[in-house]
Amino acid sequence: MTGQIINLTRRDLVKLGAAALLAAATHRSAGAQAPDDKLKIGIIGAGHIGSTIGGLWVKAGHPVLFSSRHPEELRSLVESMGPLAKAGAVGDALDFGDIIFVAVPYKAIPDLAQEYGAKFVGKIVIDPANAVARRDGEELLSETKEKGIGVTTESYLKGAHVVRAFNSMSYTNFAKEAHRTGDLMAIPMAGDDPHAVEVASQLVRDAGFDPVVVPLRRAQEFAQGGPIYGQQLTAKELRGRFGLSK
Numbered sequence: 001m002t003g004q005i006i007n008l009t010r011r012d013l014v015k016l017g018a019a020a021l022l023a024a025a026t027h028r029s030a031g032a033q034a035p036d037d038k039l040k041i042g043i044i045g046a047g048h049i050g051s052t053i054g055g056l057w058v059k060a061g062h063p064v065l066f067s068s069r070h071p072e073e074l075r076s077l078v079e080s081m082g083p084l085a086k087a088g089a090v091g092d093a094l095d096f097g098d099i100i101f102v103a104v105p106y107k108a109i110p111d112l113a114q115e116y117g118a119k120f121v122g123k124i125v126i127d128p129a130n131a132v133a134r135r136d137g138e139e140l141l142s143e144t145k146e147k148g149i150g151v152t153t154e155s156y157l158k159g160a161h162v163v164r165a166f167n168s169m170s171y172t173n174f175a176k177e178a179h180r181t182g183d184l185m186a187i188p189m190a191g192d193d194p195h196a197v198e199v200a201s202q203l204v205r206d207a208g209f210d211p212v213v214v215p216l217r218r219a220q221e222f223a224q225g226g227p228i229y230g231q232q233l234t235a236k237e238l239r240g241r242f243g244l245s246k
Contacts, residue, residue, distance in 0.1 A: 038062050039199070042097025044090055044112065046074050048171040049128055050103030053207060056178055058084045060206035067093035094119035099199065100160075101126045106144070107136040113156040121159030124196040126203070128166035129153075130224040150190045150219030161196035164219040165189040165204060165211075169230050177232070179208030186210045186238040188228055190219035210235040214242055 038061050043054045046066040054064045058081045065086045066074050074087035086096075094100060094116055102109065106129040113120070131144045144152045154162040166174065168188050177185040187209040191197040201211040212235050214221070221242070222228040228241055239245075 037202075039098050039203070040096055041065070041099045041101060041203075042093030042095075043067060043101045043103060044093050045103035045108075046077060046087075047103060049166065049174075050101065051077055052171045052175050053101065053103070053128070053166055054085075055081060056174075056207040057203065058082065062203075062206065065093050065096040091116065091119065094123070097123070099124045099126060099203065101128070102157075103128055105129065105135055106131040106149075107140055109153060109156050110140070113158070117158065120157045123160050124193075124199055125153075125157055125160040125162045126166070126200050127153045127162055127164050130167050132224065144223070145220070148217050148220045149223045150216040154216065161191070161193040162216065163189060163191035163193075163196050163200040164216065164223075165200055167224075168222040168228065169232070173232065174207075174209075177209075183234040183236075184208065184210040186212050186233050186235040188222040188238060188242075189213045190216045190222075192216045212238045212242065212244070214244070218242070 041054070041057055041062055041064045043050045043064060043066045046054070046068050050066065054066055058064050061084070063084045065088050066078060067088050067090045068074060069090065071087045071089050078085040078087045088096070100120070100123050102112065102125060104112070109129060127150070131141045131149060133141045147155065150162060150164045153164070154160065165187055187204045189197070189200060189204065189211050191200065191213065192215055197213055201213065204211040220226055231241070233241065
């Protein structure tokens with residue numbers, strides 16, 4: 001009350017000071033520590049697929065750095081997504097991300113390996129790129145068919161843990177079907193590293209889909225031209241197409 005004098009003893013002041021310090025420390029700790037289930041994602045290539053899937057991850061609460069060779073052109077994209085979205089150069093995305101999403105034409109993967117190879121070592125790399133003859137060249141397309149496209153990506157990005165995902169259909173389907181009601185749309189995935197597969201599967205769920213995983217050597221089955229490419233299936237239906245028991 002105004003004008004009232006409150007008498008505090010030394011012991012009272014000490015107690016009040018300790019309580020204030022504890023409250024401040026708790027507030028700082030809560031504010032500085034990111035949630036354990038959020039991952040820093042670097043996206044190389046901010047075209048249709050990169051911006052669509054990256055946007056879904058931002059909505060799920062993950063910090064995402066979108067990159068291109070001209071990061072100044074990404075300003076409007078990241079501003080529209082809010083504070084969790086940032087823009088930078090390709091090297092920035094590789095330094096930033098625990099997970100790297102290589103949303104580029106397939107022919108760019110050998111170039112990325114040559115220029116930034118060391119930065120990919122130890123990273124979980126989600127690869128949504130498909131090889132197309134007219135754009136990527138007959139030689140590279142033949143290599144992906146001979147080795148399998150997932151194994152080919154891993155052969156270029158040496159030391160990375162590659163998971164193939166989000167390459168089985170157009171970005172418009174991902175934008176339309178994310179978090180749909182009823183049975184979620186299944187996303188075929190291929191990978192061999194258990195931890196990388198687990199992390200990538202969670203990101204598929206966070207984007208609003210249901211992951212179904214096969215070994216990396218089977219990635220060709222849902223690459224462009226494969227029997228599962230372009231199929232909108234539930235997880236149960238997709239497991240049946242893959243011949244998986246569960």
